[in-house]
Structure formats: C-alpha cells, structure tokens
Amino acid sequence: MMHGPCGASNPSNVCMRDGSCKNHYPKEFSDVTLNGQNSYPIYRRRNDGKTVIVRNVPLDNRWVVPYCPFLLAKYDCHINVEICADVKLVKYLYKYIHKGHDKVSYHVVSNVPVENQDEIQAYQAGRWVCAPEAFWRIFGFPMSEMFPPVIVIPVHLPNHQPLRFGSKQPLAQIVNNPLSTKTMLTEFFFMNNIDPDAKRLNLLYKEFPEHFVWEAGKRKWKLRQKQVVVGRMCTVSPVEGERYFERLLLVNVRCPISFEDLMSVNGIKYGTFREAAVARGLLESDEYVDGCLAEAALFQAPYCLRVLFAMLLVYGITADPQLLWDKYYSSLSEDFLRRGSLTEFEVLKETVSAIDMVLTSMDKCISDFPIRFPPNLVTANDRLSRDYQHECSMSVSNEDILSMRCLNVEQQIAYDKIVRQLDSQGEGVFFLDGPGGTGKTFLYRALLAYVRCKGGIALAVASSGVAASLLPGGRTAHSRFKLPIDVDDTSIGKISKQTSLAKMIIEAKLIIWDEASMASKHTIESFEGLLRDLLDSPRPFGGKIVLFGGDFRQTLPIVVRGSRDAMIEASFVSSKLWNHITRLQLCQNMRAREDPSFVEFLLRVGDGEEPYVIDDNIRIPSHMLIPFTDESASLDRLVESVYPSFENFSSDPYSVINRAILTPINDCVEEINDLLLDRFPGQVKEYISFNRTNDVVQQGEYEDYLSTISTSGLPPHILKLKKNCPVMLLRNLNPLQGLCNGTRLICRELGDNFIKAEIAVGDFKGVHVFIPRIPLESSDKLKCPIPFKRMQIPVRLCFVMTINKAQGQTLDFVGIYLREPVFSHGQLYVALSRAKCSEAIKLLIHPDFKKGGATDYTRNIVYRVVFELARGIPSFSSSFFFFFFFFGQVPFAYL
Numbered sequence: 003m004m005h006g007p008c009g010a011s012n013p014s015n016v017c018m019r020d021g022s023c024k025n026h027y028p029k030e031f032s033d034v035t036l037n038g039q040n041s042y043p044i045y046r047r048r049n050d051g052k053t054v055i056v057r058n059v060p061l062d063n064r065w066v067v068p069y070c071p072f073l074l075a076k077y078d079c080h081i082n083v084e085i086c087a088d089v090k091l092v093k094y095l096y097k098y099i100h101k102g103h104d105k106v107s108y109h110v111v112s113n114v115p116v117e118n119q120d121e122i123q124a125y126q127a128g129r130w131v132c133a134p135e136a137f138w139r140i141f142g143f144p145m146s147e148m149f150p151p152v153i154v155i156p157v158h159l160p161n162h163q164p165l166r167f168g169s170k171q172p173l174a175q176i177v178n179n180p181l182s183t184k185t186m187l188t189e190f191f192f193m194n195n196i197d198p199d200a201k202r203l204n205l206l207y208k209e210f211p212e213h214f215v216w217e218a219g220k221r222k223w224k225l226r227q228k229q230v231v232v233g234r235m236c237t238v239s240p241v242e243g244e245r246y247f248e249r250l251l252l253v254n255v256r257c258p259i260s261f262e263d264l265m266s267v268n269g270i271k272y273g274t275f276r277e278a279a280v281a282r283g284l285l286e287s288d289e290y291v292d293g294c295l296a297e298a299a300l301f302q303a304p305y306c307l308r309v310l311f312a313m314l315l316v317y318g319i320t321a322d323p324q325l326l327w328d329k330y331y332s333s334l335s336e337d338f339l340r341r342g343s344l345t346e347f348e349v350l351k352e353t354v355s356a357i358d359m360v361l362t363s364m365d366k367c368i369s370d371f372p373i374r375f376p377p378n379l380v381t382a383n384d385r386l387s388r389d390y391q392h393e394c395s396m397s398v399s400n401e402d403i404l405s406m407r408c409l410n411v412e413q414q415i416a417y418d419k420i421v422r423q424l425d426s427q428g429e430g431v432f433f434l435d436g437p438g439g440t441g442k443t444f445l446y447r448a449l450l451a452y453v454r455c456k457g458g459i460a461l462a463v464a465s466s467g468v469a470a471s472l473l474p475g476g477r478t479a480h481s482r483f484k485l486p487i488d489v490d491d492t493s494i495g496k497i498s499k500q501t502s503l504a505k506m507i508i509e510a511k512l513i514i515w516d517e518a519s520m521a522s523k524h525t526i527e528s529f530e531g532l533l534r535d536l537l538d539s540p541r542p543f544g545g546k547i548v549l550f551g552g553d554f555r556q557t558l559p560i561v562v563r564g565s566r567d568a569m570i571e572a573s574f575v576s577s578k579l580w581n582h583i584t585r586l587q588l589c590q591n592m593r594a595r596e597d598p599s600f601v602e603f604l605l606r607v608g609d610g611e612e613p614y615v616i617d618d619n620i621r622i623p624s625h626m627l628i629p630f631t632d633e634s635a636s637l638d639r640l641v642e643s644v645y646p647s648f649e650n651f652s653s654d655p656y657s658v659i660n661r662a663i664l665t666p667i668n669d670c671v672e673e674i675n676d677l678l679l680d681r682f683p684g685q686v687k688e689y690i691s692f693n694r695t696n697d698v699v700q701q702g703e704y705e706d707y708l709s710t711i712s713t714s715g716l717p718p719h720i721l722k723l724k725k726n727c728p729v730m731l732l733r734n735l736n737p738l739q740g741l742c743n744g745t746r747l748i749c750r751e752l753g754d755n756f757i758k759a760e761i762a763v764g765d766f767k768g769v770h771v772f773i774p775r776i777p778l779e780s781s782d783k784l785k786c787p788i789p790f791k792r793m794q795i796p797v798r799l800c801f802v803m804t805i806n807k808a809q810g811q812t813l814d815f816v817g818i819y820l821r822e823p824v825f826s827h828g829q830l831y832v833a834l835s836r837a838k839c840s841e842a843i844k845l846l847i848h849p850d851f852k853k854g855g856a857t858d859y860t861r862n863i864v865y866r867v868v869f870e871l872a873r874g875i876p877s878f879s880s881s882f883f884f885f886f887f888f889f890g891q892v893p894f895a896y897l
C-alpha cells in the first residue's frame with residue numbers, strides 16, 4: 003500500500019495538516035531498520051531507484067506504508083505487525099486496546115435553526131460493534147486478559163492513610179472504625195512483626211502480594227495458597243519529597259516492622275525518610291561525598307585519598323569542592339607534611355600538583371574546579387611539561403631490557419626492521435600482525451625499551467584500556483592523542499602546536515598502537531590527520547615511525563547492532579591508509595608453545611579453516627568439552643573445573659584472578675557471578691545503586707524499571723561483593739595509574755561508601771586504590787531506552803565475564819559457557835586463545851535442538867574478507883612466514 007500522494011503533489015490530501023503530512027510522509031530512506039527518536043521504528047527503505055505511479059505521481063520506497071509481506075499475501079489485505087522490542091513500545095499494547103479501533107465520532111444534524119443549536123450536544127461519540135465482537139460479548143468471553151494479575155499496593159506517609167467514605171456517613175463513625183487506619187502498608191508492617199511466615203520469607207513490600215492475599219473486607223493479609231500475582235508499588239514522583247524517599251526505602255528494605263523501623267539504619271533512628279535513605283546509600287548527596295572522604299581518611303593512605311578526591315571532583319558528585327578541600331586538606335597532604343623538610347607553601351604545591359596529575363589523566367585540571375589557591379600554583383605549562391618530563395624520563399625495567407635479547411626469529415626480524423628505521427631517522431608505518439600469544443606485546447616492550455634507554459620518547463597507546471595497561475607508560479589512544487570519541491570521516495584530532503603535548507608527539511621517535519585491529523578506521527584516520535597537521539608534512543602519518551599491531555582474527559571495531567558489512571567497513575583494513583602500511587607477521591605462538599596441536603587448532607578456528615559440521619558450526623575436541631547432562635549439573639561441572647576450591651583461593655586471591663568463565667552475552671554473567679559469590683568464603687556486602695533519570699519528570703515513573711537494567715557497560719543495581727573477591731573495573735578512572743576499563747582488581751576492604759581494591763594485573767599490580775560510587779551512563783540505547791545515570795561503584799565481579807571483555811588478557815584456566823552461541827566475528831577464537839594450552843580450557847555447549855541437540859559443536863563466525871583485505875598490502879617476507887603458518891608451528895630458532 004502506498005501513502006498519498008500528499009505534500010506539494012496533492013496539498014488537499016486528507017493527511018495534510020498546516021501544509022505538511024501528519025503521518026510524516028515521505029519517510030527517510032534507510033539501509034537498515036533502526037530505533038528512531040522516542041523509540042518509533044525507522045523501517046528499512048532502500049533507495050533502489052524503483053518507483054510506481056499512483057494517481058499520476060511517481061512514488062518510491064519512502065511512500066510505502068509498513069506491512070508484513072507474509073500476512074499480506076496470506077490474507078490479501080494490509081496487515082502490519084510490530085514487535086515490542088523496547089520498553090517504550092509497550093505503550094502499543096495498551097494504546098490499541100483502549101484507543102478503540104471501533105470508536106467513531108459522528109455529527110447529528112437537526113432541522114432546528116442554527117442559532118438554537120447546542121453544538122456540544124450535537125457532537126456525539128459512539129461505538130460501532132462488529133459482528134464477531136458482538137458474538138464474543140454476548141457469550142461473555144473475556145475481551146482482554148492480563149497474566150499474571152498485577153496488584154497495585156499503596157505508599158503513604160505515617161497517619162496519611164487514604165480513606166474512602168460516603169458523603170452521608172457520620173464522621174465519628176469513620177474515625178472510630180478500627181479498620182479505617184488499616185492499609186496494605188500498615189498491615190505489611192504488622193505481619194512482619196507477628197507472622198512467622200512473613201518473618202521467614204523476609205520480603206520486600208512489592209514481593210509481599212506474591213505470597214499473601216489481601217482480604218479487603220477484613221483489611222488484613224493472609225498466606226496465599228495458589229495463583230501467581232505480581233505486586234507493584236504505586237509510583238511516586240521525587241517532587242512529593244518524603245513520600246518519595248519512603249518509597250525508595252520500601253523498594254530496598256526487607257521485612258520492616260514499622261515506619262520507625264524503616265527510618266532506622268544500623269540501630270540509629272533518623273528523623274526523616276530522606277536521612278534514612280542517605281544513610282543507606284540510596285541517594286546521591288553531598289553527605290555521601292563527605293562520608294566517603296571521612297571513611298577513606300581513616301586508612302591514612304594520602305596517595306589513595308588524593309586519587310579518590312580527584313575522582314569525586316571529576317564525576318561532579320560534590321556541590322562544594324572548596325568545603326571538602328578545607329576539611330580534608332590535612333589528610334590529603336599528610337605524606338608531604340610528614341617529610342618535615344617542606345615549607346607550608348611547598349606542601350600545598352606538592353599536594354595540588356599530585357591531585358592535578360591524576361586529574362590530567364582524566365582530561366581535567368585542578369583549575370576546572372572552584373577551589374581557591376594562590377595564583378599560578380600549577381600552571382598549564384607546569385602540567386604539560388610534567389607530562390613531557392614523564393615521557394622523557396620513563397624508566398625501563400630490567401625485564402624489558404632483557405627482552406631485547408630474547409626475541410624469537412620472527413620478532414627479531416620485525417625488531418631489526420624498525421630499529422633500522424629508528425637509527426637512520428627514517429620513516430615507516432608498520433602493522434604487526436600476529437595471532438594472540440605470538441609475542442606482539444613482548445616485542446612492543448623491547449622496542450619501547452630500545453628507544454627509552456637512549457633517552458628518546460616512545461609513545462605507547464592501545465585501543466582498549468586493558469591492552470594499554472600492559473604496556474609501560476601505556477595510555478588509551480583516545481586519551482593520549484585527544485581523539486574525539488564519536489569520529490566520522492571528517493574528524494581530525496586537534497592539539498595546539500604550541501602545547502608541550504604537541505612537542506612530545508613531534509619529538510617522539512616511535513609511536514606504538516596496540517590492538518589497532520579493534521580501532522575504527524575513522525579513529526586511525528583522525529590520528530593520521532593530527533600527525534600530518536602537527537608535523538606540517540603531507541606524507542602519511544606526517545613521516546613518523548608508527549607501529550600498529552593487532553590480530554584481525556580477534557573482534558573488530560564495535561558497531562552497535564551493526565551488520566557484518568558495517569563492521570568490515572569500519573575496520574582499519576577498509577581505510578585508504580592501509581595501502582601505506584608495511585605488514586610484519588608473527589606466527590609462532592609463544593603463549594601456547596607447549597601445546598602445538600592446540601596452536602594449530604586455534605589458528606584454524608581464527609582463520610575460519612576448521613571444517614564446518616553443519617552451517618557455520620565447528621566441532622570442538624572432546625577433551626575440551628564438559629558433557630551437557632542438565633543445566634545445573636553441567637554448569638556445576640564447568641564451575642568446578644575453573645574454580646576447584648574457593649577455600650584456597652581466598653587465602654591467595656591472585657590464583658583466582660587468572661581464571662575466568664567467558665560467555666558471549668551479558669545475560670547470564672550476573673547470574674553465574676552471584677552463584678559463585680555465594681560459594682566464595684566470607685561475608686557478603688551489598689551496594690545498592692541510585693538510578694537517576696536525566697529528565698527528572700520521568701524519575702517516579704521509571705525508577706523501578708531502571709533498577710532491573712543489566713548491561714555490560716554498567717555495574718549491577720545491587721552489587722554484591724566479598725573481601726578478596728575478583729572484580730573488573732568498568733571505566734577508565736585513572737589510566738596513568740593503571741585504572742582502565744577492564745583492569746582486574748581484588749577487593750581488599752569493603753567500606754560503606756567505597757571499596758579499597760588492589761590492582762591485580764599489569765604494571766601497577768599491587769597498587770591500592772579507593773573506588774567510590776560514581777554516576778555512570780550506558781551507551782546501549784536499546785537496553786537503556788530511558789536516558790539515566792546509575793550511581794554505583796564502577797566494578798563487576800569477574801568470575802564470569804563476556805568474551806569481548808577478556809580480549810587482551812592471558813588466563814591460567816578458561817571456562818567457556820555457550821548457553822547461546824557466539825554472535826560476532828572472532829569471538830570463539832578470542833575465548834579459546836586466552837588459554838595457554840588445551841588442558842586449560844573447558845567448554846560447555848548448550849544443545850541446539852533445532853540442530854539435533856548436539857553439544858560438541860558450536861558456531862564460529864569468521865569474516866574471511868577481512869583477511870583478504872589485510873593481505874591486500876605488500877607483506878614483508880610473507881611467503882617465508884606462510885610456509886610455517888600452514889605447515890605446522892616449527893619454531894624458527896630450531897631451524
């Protein structure tokens with residue numbers, strides 16, 4: 003069915019209102035179906051050049067009314083079906099039931115003279131009941147049904163019980179009726195106080211109707227025998243003040259026995275619900291920041307306190323930074339004061355500089371915040387030259403110096419080639435291509451050591467925080483080169499030539515960019531434009547020596563819900579710059595060198611050469627499999643393989659940190675993490691988040707829903723932790739000091755307002771940090787359709803993590819849980835290649851009954867075209883290396 007035509011071709015069409023179409027035709031062309039503004043779908047309408055003539059006007063795809071081709075053909079009429087894939091679209095479920103498809107407006111025209119007509123009465127609304135509906139109603143069949151039934155439960159302040167009475171009922175009778183004061187809420191408290199079942203079940207208010215029935219006549223709760231129901235508290239807007247805070251407490255406090263009990267926290271009775279909510283950490287407030295710093299100051303760790311203070315400033319959690327600065331200055335400067343040799347001014351300068359240094363790594367500076375200091379305490383020049391000095395004087399570990407002499411043959415060839423260019427002050431852009439574990443990081447470290455030992459500047463960056471934390475002095479490429487986050491083909495990084503950052507980049511002898519295969523081509527092109535601009539050179543990358551590295555078998559740049567073509571198009575190999583790059587190949591797997599048959603298997607999986615059994619499924623060697631018997635028993639076996647005994651792990655948490663269960667989707671991560679936390683020894687502590695909608699009007703309406711959202715970029719609403727458990731950081735908090743998105747940590751202390759954690763991997767292993775609650779947003783618009791911020795400690799348990807989060811990490815033991823098969827290029831390969839040998843891997847594959855229920859094969863997605871594009875450049879000694887690539891992993895050193 004075609005709409006219209008309307009608009010200029012037919013301005014009098016029925017859809018025209020004020021000169022434009024009320025149904026917004028013609029729609030936009032779109033290659034794919036997208037979620038549009040306010041969750042209305044933008045359907046796929048390809049610009050294929052086809053038109054049809056409707057009432058003498060040529061109409062293209064933009065005029066087609068959405069329809070379902072199957073239903074159209076089957077019933078020979080226009081039927082459209084929309085699937086609610088987003089919470090905002092649920093409105094359709096209700097809209098069409100209540101809107102009344104059969105409702106009509108009609109006008110009754112009478113012969114009465116116009117001046118005597120009652121226009122309002124003349125306008126009528128009526129219903130037209132079609133024959134099937136008439137029959138349906140006559141037979142008394144239900145027209146609509148909701149399952150399970152939803153019981154709405156009231157929220158009222160003490161002595162504010164809502165009361166219904168007749169206009170003629172005597173007031174004394176109402177007041178003296180003992181039942182009038184009883185509501186579902188007061189009786190919920192009563193039951194929690196006296197009823198053994200209610201005590202045993204330890205319920206939240208909203209859970210109560212699932213287990214108890216409300217007897218309206220007797221105004222009391224009775225234990226429910228059967229029937230499934232859902233309880234929902236009525237919504238309360240934050241503008242209602244105390245009633246809103248009371249509801250917030252009722253959402254989170256189990257088994258309260260009275261209003262007073264609800265207002266008590268740890269034995270302290272607060273005067274208001276708001277104060278009680280703040281004390282429970284359910285509300286964002288300045289009291290929280292104060293409490294957080296006061297608690298942290300007790301640890302007498304001024305370095306950690308300064309990092310914490312900087313985080314609280316950056317995330318804008320405090321309204322009055324000056325007040326906090328004055329109050330905590332002595333704790334923040336404690337170590338400088340203790341030195342004794344510094345003047346008061348020098349102590350101040352050192353303290354401010356130290357905080358400023360942390361702020362710089364988060365792209366801020368102390369002068370961005372309203373704290374009064376003597377003028378020019380830390381100047382912009384100080385800041386930049388500090389960064390410059392830091393890079394110039396980067397220390398080199400003995401291990402890295404030694405690595406220059408331990409390179410294998412392939413590494414040595416690549417190393418020599420780059421060193422030759424460095425020594426001859428030449429130029430060159432390289433791509434170090436090697437499967438996971440072939441020693442790319444090892445080679446980067448050797449090259450960084452070479453340049454730095456000679457006093458030169460070598461900049462090390464990576465696409466992800468985890469990879470950056472494995473390089474000495476590593477930063478994420480975005481933060482180091484100030485690259486825009488949302489880049490397109492016109493973006494160019496911008497750094498003023500007068501700054502010392504520009505000086506540092508210009509003087510850098512070598513720039514290394516790890517995991518460039520994960521960076522989008524626009525990001526790399528933007529970086530290339532920046533180099534040309536800074537170096538005033540038309541040559542690619544401004545004539546610098548740049549070494550990119552990565553593995554195109556691993557995951558490609560993320561294009562949210564992007565198609566295969568979109569991912570390939572976004573990849574580095576699709577960039578025009580790819581032709582200017584010399585490829586260096588590493589093949590010998592150093593991580594899994596003890597297990598050559600595993601290495602060969604890995605490569606076949608990564609290259610998409612492992613034979614397919616059915617569709618795109620490959621068979622997994624039986625010794626790597628956990629046989630599927632039933633859901634919980636098989637999962638138990640997987641868990642036991644990865645974490646045989648938690649008793650030993652809690653005394654040596656480092657042995658947990660290098661083990662993990664990997665899974666492609668986030669859905670079961672939280673569930674299995676919670677299961678494992680239960681088995682982990684120790685007392686559990688819960689941190690409940692506060693979810694704040696960006697539009698304050700939506701707060702009351704969506705608050706309950708927001709707390710159910712679980713997505714990989716956000717910590718859970720209820721974060722459960724135990725002392726010594728492993729967690730993963732979810733934000734780049736302080737990349738300079740190893741706190742990157744993906745850094746693994748061990749929880750050492752569980753404070754009321756923050757956790758004290760120890761960095762468990764990378765160059766900053768062993769460093770302690772305080773991690774407070776910060777406001778976090780998710781970029782996943784589909785899972786988070788209502789824009790909101792979650793105030794929570796930005797960590798997740800990492801007994802289990804998604805495969806994408808594990809990229810770049812080496813693990814001692816890997817469990818792979820495939821409740822759903824992998825869904826994107828390279829995921830199976832990334833998961834398998836985290837281990838050093840096949841003995842250190844166990845896979846559990848859920849049977850796919852559509853494919854015969856087998857549990858020994860699973861999907862492997864490989865976009866081979868990426869490899870073809872990658873090979874489209876001159877490959878350095880490629881034939882020499884490919885010989886070994888295909889004919890076994892014979893180490894060159896043995897030849």
Ligand SMILES: Nc1ncnc2c1ncn2[C@@H]1O[C@H](COP(=O)(O)OP(=O)(O)OP(=O)(O)O)[C@@H](O)[C@H]1O
Pocket residue numbers: 408409410413436437438439440441442443444445553592593810811
């Ligand atoms: N020449 C070498 N001599 C000894 N050990 C090496 C050598 N090269 C690499 N290794 C070791 O092999 C392991 C894997 O190396 P590395 O992490 O550098 O690989 P990678 O290619 O960067 O892996 P990924 O792509 O998964 O990050 C490390 O434990 C590293 O120390």
